[in-house]
Amino acid sequence: MNQRKKIIAANWKMYKDLAEANDFFTFLIDKLPDTNTEVLIAPAFTSLWNAFETTREYPIEIVAQNIHQEEKGAYTGEVSAAMLKSVGVQRVIIGHSERREYFGEDDALLKAKVKTALKNELKVIFCIGEKLEQRKANTHFDLIKSQLQSALFDLNKSDWEQIVLAYEPVWAIGTGETASPEQAQEMHQFIRETIAEAFGSDTAASVSILYGGSVKPDNAQALFSQPDIDGGLVGGASLEVDSFIDIIKAV
Numbered sequence: 001m002n003q004r005k006k007i008i009a010a011n012w013k014m015y016k017d018l019a020e021a022n023d024f025f026t027f028l029i030d031k032l033p034d035t036n037t038e039v040l041i042a043p044a045f046t047s048l049w050n051a052f053e054t055t056r057e058y059p060i061e062i063v064a065q066n067i068h069q070e071e072k073g074a075y076t077g078e079v080s081a082a083m084l085k086s087v088g089v090q091r092v093i094i095g096h097s098e099r100r101e102y103f104g105e106d107d108a109l110l111k112a113k114v115k116t117a118l119k120n121e122l123k124v125i126f127c128i129g130e131k132l133e134q135r136k137a138n139t140h141f142d143l144i145k146s147q148l149q150s151a152l153f154d155l156n157k158s159d160w161e162q163i164v165l166a167y168e169p170v171w172a173i174g175t176g177e178t179a180s181p182e183q184a185q186e187m188h189q190f191i192r193e194t195i196a197e198a199f200g201s202d203t204a205a206s207v208s209i210l211y212g213g214s215v216k217p218d219n220a221q222a223l224f225s226q227p228d229i230d231g232g233l234v235g236g237a238s239l240e241v242d243s244f245i246d247i248i249k250a251v
């Protein structure tokens with residue numbers, strides 16, 4: 001029943017220029033473990049094409065960190081789905097808390113971005129996560145449910161084959177403070193149950209749900225051994241080849 005994919009995805013955020021990205025890929029290709037886990041890397045836009053060319057012979061997928069919701073137009077500084085596809089990208093991260101927080105991306109916009117991505121046959125890693133005050137106020141389950149509902153609940157059942165979810169509690173991102181395996185599992189299970197209610201247990205069982213937030217080589221295995229955690233979306237620890245490889249091996 002459970003055939004969902006194990007995935008380790010690197011989100012490089014605004015780190016690594018072209019030369020630094022190239023160095024990383026040279027080492028990664030050399031040391032990549034033989035694994036069934038899917039390895040995804042999301043570099044900056046400026047490295048996408050080169051990253052795709054460098055890794056195309058290897059089991060490494062290049063992912064974009066953002067997309068614009070319109071197909072084309074006078075949107076200075078933005079990048080469209082077609083542009084991403086033209087440089088080999090097949091998947092995009094949408095809904096990251098940094099986009100929500102620093103770029104004002106709200107539920108309606110994220111829903112539009114998901115629609116545009118799927119319409120253009122781009123897969124999506126959709127991020128959800130609560131802030132510390134929401135967890136302290138015990139509203140985190142409601143918040144996660146509403147983030148899922150507002151962006152993803154009008155999708156068709158078949159669209160879910162193109163979706164990976166990433167639960168990233170905002171208080172754990174870049175802070176060194178990780179959700180405990182139990183806290184993460186509790187939320188991943190809740191997410192899966194929420195999807196099951198809306199789309200059926202077969203859809204819920206087949207969607208990969210990644211954990212993100214201070215994943216490191218020394219905490220990865222405890223997180224990934226939880227039944228509803230299917231891998232990780234890794235920021236800081238994905239910038240260095242050895243720690244990234246150790247995290248891949250921990251799945």
Ligand code: 13P
Nearest residue numbers: 011173174213214235236
């Ligand atoms: P860190 O691993 O640096 O906490 O970042 C997590 C993240 O935001 C991945 O998208």
